[in-house]
Amino acid sequence: MKIASVVSALITSLAPMAFAQDVVKEPGREIPTEEYHYGMQLDIDKVLHRTDNSEKVGMVPAYLVYLDHDGAPHRVRFLEWGGKASHA
Structure with missing residues (x-):
């Protein structure tokens, strides 16, 4: 049980470095990727995309692309x- 906690903490701490340069390109502009942190307030008006990880095993990265109220x-x-x- 402790090994799983250690592995989870390690993956969580290294994931931002592995994906630091992610940018979504939309016609005419780029959308930088923000790292979610606990308690982060999201102004979500419409969800455009969410990663489907239903067929994956273990701790995996997921992405949420959305429009805010503006x-x-x-x-x-x-x-x-x-x-x-x-x-x-």
Whole structure:
């Protein structure tokens, strides 16, 4: 049980470095990727895309692309557990 906690903490701490340069390009502009942190306030009016991790196993990166109430696009990256159970 402790090993899983250590691995999870390690993955969480290294993930921002691995994806630091992610940018979504939209016609005429670029949308930088923001790293989600606990308690972060998101002004979501309309969700445009969310990563489907239902077939992945373990801790995996996920992305949420949305429009805020002013119509500005945002992209947030976070980690989540995949939806598929591993068979050990």
